[in-house]
Amino acid sequence: MTKVTKILKNIPLYVWILVFTIIPLLMILVYAVFEFTPGGVHFTLEPLKNAVTNKQYWGAMLRSFNLAVISTLVCLVLGYPLAYFLSQLPEKKRNFVTLLMLLPMWMNFLIRTYALMSLIDEEGIVNLKGTDAAVVIGMVYNFLPFLVLPIYTSMMKIDRNLIEAAQDLGGNTFHVFKGVILPLTLPGIISGITMVFIPCLTTFVIPNLLNSKTWTIGRLIEYKFMSETSAYSVSSEGAALSFILMIAVFICMSIFNKLDKDDESAGGLAL
Amino acid sequence: MSEHIIDLLNITKSYGDTEVIKDLSLYIRKNEFLTLLGPSGCGKTTTLRIISGFEKPDSGRVLFNGEDINDLPPHKRKVNTVFQKYSLFPNMNIYENIAFGLRIKKLPEAEIKKKVKAALELVELSGFERRKPDSLSGGQQQRIAIARAIVNEPEVLLLDEPLGALDLKLRKEMQVELKALQRKTGITFVYVTHDQEEALTMSDTIVVMNQGVIQQIGKPTDIYNEPVNAFVARFIGDSNILSGVMLKDYLCEFAGHRFECADKGFEKDEDVDVVVRPEDIKVVAPADGMITGTVVSALFKGVHYEMIVVSPDGFHWKIHSTQITEPGSEIGMVIKPFDIQIMKIPYNILTGWIIKGEDIDLVDIGKVNVKYLPQNVNADINGFEDEETVNVYILPQDIEVLPAAPVKEPEDGDNITSGEVETFRYKGDDYEITVKCGDVVLLVHTYSKVNIGQTVYLHIPEDKIRIRKREEVVEIDDQGN
Numbered sequence: 172m173t174k175v176t177k178i179l180k181n182i183p184l185y186v187w188i189l190v191f192t193i194i195p196l197l198m199i200l201v202y203a204v205f206e207f208t209p210g211g212v213h214f215t216l217e218p219l220k221n222a223v224t225n226k227q228y229w230g231a232m233l234r235s236f237n238l239a240v241i242s243t244l245v246c247l248v249l250g251y252p253l254a255y256f257l258s259q260l261p262e263k264k265r266n267f268v269t270l271l272m273l274l275p276m277w278m279n280f281l282i283r284t285y286a287l288m289s290l291i292d293e294e295g296i297v298n299l300k301g302t303d304a305a306v307v308i309g310m311v312y313n314f315l316p317f318l319v320l321p322i323y324t325s326m327m328k329i330d331r332n333l334i335e336a337a338q339d340l341g342g343n344t345f346h347v348f349k350g351v352i353l354p355l356t357l358p359g360i361i362s363g364i365t366m367v368f369i370p371c372l373t374t375f376v377i378p379n380l381l382n383s384k385t386w387t388i389g390r391l392i393e394y395k396f397m398s399e400t401s402a403y404s405v406s407s408e409g410a411a412l413s414f415i416l417m418i419a420v421f422i423c424m425s426i427f428n429k430l431d432k433d434d435e436s437a438g439g440l441a442l
Numbered sequence: 443m444s445e446h447i448i449d450l451l452n453i454t455k456s457y458g459d460t461e462v463i464k465d466l467s468l469y470i471r472k473n474e475f476l477t478l479l480g481p482s483g484c485g486k487t488t489t490l491r492i493i494s495g496f497e498k499p500d501s502g503r504v505l506f507n508g509e510d511i512n513d514l515p516p517h518k519r520k521v522n523t524v525f526q527k528y529s530l531f532p533n534m535n536i537y538e539n540i541a542f543g544l545r546i547k548k549l550p551e552a553e554i555k556k557k558v559k560a561a562l563e564l565v566e567l568s569g570f571e572r573r574k575p576d577s578l579s580g581g582q583q584q585r586i587a588i589a590r591a592i593v594n595e596p597e598v599l600l601l602d603e604p605l606g607a608l609d610l611k612l613r614k615e616m617q618v619e620l621k622a623l624q625r626k627t628g629i630t631f632v633y634v635t636h637d638q639e640e641a642l643t644m645s646d647t648i649v650v651m652n653q654g655v656i657q658q659i660g661k662p663t664d665i666y667n668e669p670v671n672a673f674v675a676r677f678i679g680d681s682n683i684l685s686g687v688m689l690k691d692y693l694c695e696f697a698g699h700r701f702e703c704a705d706k707g708f709e710k711d712e713d714v715d716v717v718v719r720p721e722d723i724k725v726v727a728p729a730d731g732m733i734t735g736t737v738v739s740a741l742f743k744g745v746h747y748e749m750i751v752v753s754p755d756g757f758h759w760k761i762h763s764t765q766i767t768e769p770g771s772e773i774g775m776v777i778k779p780f781d782i783q784i785m786k787i788p789y790n791i792l793t794g795w796i797i798k799g800e801d802i803d804l805v806d807i808g809k810v811n812v813k814y815l816p817q818n819v820n821a822d823i824n825g826f827e828d829e830e831t832v833n834v835y836i837l838p839q840d841i842e843v844l845p846a847a848p849v850k851e852p853e854d855g856d857n858i859t860s861g862e863v864e865t866f867r868y869k870g871d872d873y874e875i876t877v878k879c880g881d882v883v884l885l886v887h888t889y890s891k892v893n894i895g896q897t898v899y900l901h902i903p904e905d906k907i908r909i910r911k912r913e914e915v916v917e918i919d920d921q922g923n
Binding site for chain 2 (some may be wrong): 330332333335337340341343406437
């Protein structure tokens with residue numbers, strides 16, 4: 172295949188990336204640094220500067236980080252044993268339990284969250300309305316399967332012989348877990364964390380519905396866009412915040428990726 | 443007994459309805475190289491896994507240095523395994539792989555380092571410490587797997603077809619190295635393989651297994667030269683297996699000729715299987731041969747020619763010779779007495795008791811109730827007392843499998859019995875099946891194809907049933923021990 176036909180074949184992909192990724196990202200940047208007024212367009216760093224220096228915005232960002240970290244940890248604590256349990260089931264049961272786990276995912280995200288809301292408000296089983304606990308429950312409920320599936324996949328890929336080899340060399344359950352199962356599921360853990368942490372960090376629907384008293388970065392951006400968008404322009408401060416959040420997400424992802432690679436080169440078992 | 447390191451006592455193991463190991467007893471001596479040899483599905487790997495503790499026998503006991511280790515989990519047993527697919531930990535480098543077992547024992551790091559280095563030297567892969575398993579070739583990975591096991595100084599090393607994934611040349615090299623390693627370390631090796639050549643090359647003792655039963659235990663030369671039954675003869679090396687009759691001690695008849703042989707202790711005119719190795723047949727001029735034959739084909743095999751020769755009785759002989767005889771020409775064959783191996787045929791041995799008919803005319807031909815066939819059978823009971831308990835011998839090939847169910851239910855004296863097919867095996871030209879009839883299991887050789895679980899009707903001809911008095915009974919034991 173020549174280089175030309177290769178490029179031709181990939182054109183739909185390039186168009187897709189251009190239209191749905193690159194242009195929207197550029198537009199965010201454009202709205203963040205250009206002011207659109209009836210009088211014309213002019214360059215300004217004011218919104219970006221404002222977004223970086225405003226202490227309240229930083230508070231919202233920090234709060235979102237906290238909630239995302241806690242939710243991800245809860246997901247991990249619940250999801251890892253669940254993935255292990257799944258991988259140990261005989262095939263038929265495994266498929267059935269996987270189906271049960273995925274079934275709620277086929278329902279609309281909003282409906283699920285509304286349903287959860289009615290369970291934990293004044294008339295629900297427990298009243299957690301307006302607390303961070305409610306937000307964490309909402310995030311865990313919505314995002315748990317995204318963490319379980321990659322871990323489960325990496326567990327299924329572990330060769331049973333490796334576990335037997337570890338036992339054969341004198342390893343008890345703890346040694347086998349620490350020496351074989353945990354390191355070999357680490358890539359699954361990392362991609363699971365990425366799949367949960369990023370949506371937790373940026374979501375606005377869940378905190379909106381479950382705790383509207385305090386701000387998260389997602390809620391803040393949504394609010395800016397809803398309230399400050401005019402006929403001429405979207406909220407330039409909202410765009411600036413989005414841009415900063417995007418950079419934060421990129422930093423997080425590169426840290427996760429680095430963790431994954433570090434593990435590959437180091438390895439080993441310290442008991 | 444003190445020199446036994448492992449004793450397996452009456453082990454049985456089933457998966458679902460399939461019995462993989464049937465009442466297996468075996469001992470392994472200290473410092474020996476013992477090979478479990480057999481076709482796939484013969485139970486050899488399961489036997490190994492019972493020793494390593496990954497499988498629990500349904501019944502029977504495993505002794506290690508005389509101590510019962512049935513309930514000991516794998517990680518507490520003083521054995522280590524070299525797995526078929528190497529099973530190196532992909533997340534660790536070579537050093538960490540070999541150190542794994544030592545780390546668990548909490549050895550000081552300096553000692554671990556020394557031992558890992560020594561183990562790598564032993565398998566001639568010094569300097570590979572920092573490499574990752576997937577950067578190594580198959581042969582190198584296998585050596586690391588061996589190093590990882592022996593670094594723990596196990597008393598017994600279990601090897602599950604460790605060379606199965608290597609190419610022929612590398613396999614041959616590794617065979618020599620493994621044997622040398624075993625001598626050097628003095629560790630008891632229990633080796634599983636389906637490759638008879640591998641087993642013959644390396645082992646001190648070979649255990650030939652088939653369908654969960656030990657067929658023969660012996661030194662490689664004994665197994666090769668004196669196979670106890672047709673299965674072992676077929677499985678170990680090329681062989682010609684013929685049906686013959688033992689006329690008297692040191693004289694047998696097969697392929698239409700009487701041969702002197704080296705075996706004795708058979709009954710007069712006992713049906714036997716005769717094994718002649720292809721390299722033991724000397725090709726001579728037709729006039730000088732004990733028997734003659736026509737060459738059908740000749741293939742050059744490197745060191746020798748492999749010829750197929752048909753003798754007048756129709757048997758296809760396989761002959762290895764360094765000189766070629768053109769296909770179509772007639773040759774003579776000479777076989778020396780010591781090159782003829784006579785094997786007992788596994789009889790069905792049943793318990794029966796005599797029921798003599800009331801009619802005086804029927805005194806000679808009466809019924810013998812064979813324990814516990816559903817129906818009594820008629821047989822020649824001349825010379826036996828009424829109600830006497832006797833042994834009944836029936837050859838597997840004498841039992842006919844009826845093509846269809848008889849018109850009326852079989853009854854006493856029809857010599858027809860029915861049962862369910864339990865096992866089924868293709869033997870080359872006919873099938874060997876076992877049929878559960880009432881309380882006994884009959885071994886049957888047949889040309890008809892049947893299915894496991896199918897109900898078959900068997901006819902046992904009156905004149906083929908041999909009855910022997912209890913006290914005269916010579917123990918016929920196809921296990922050879």
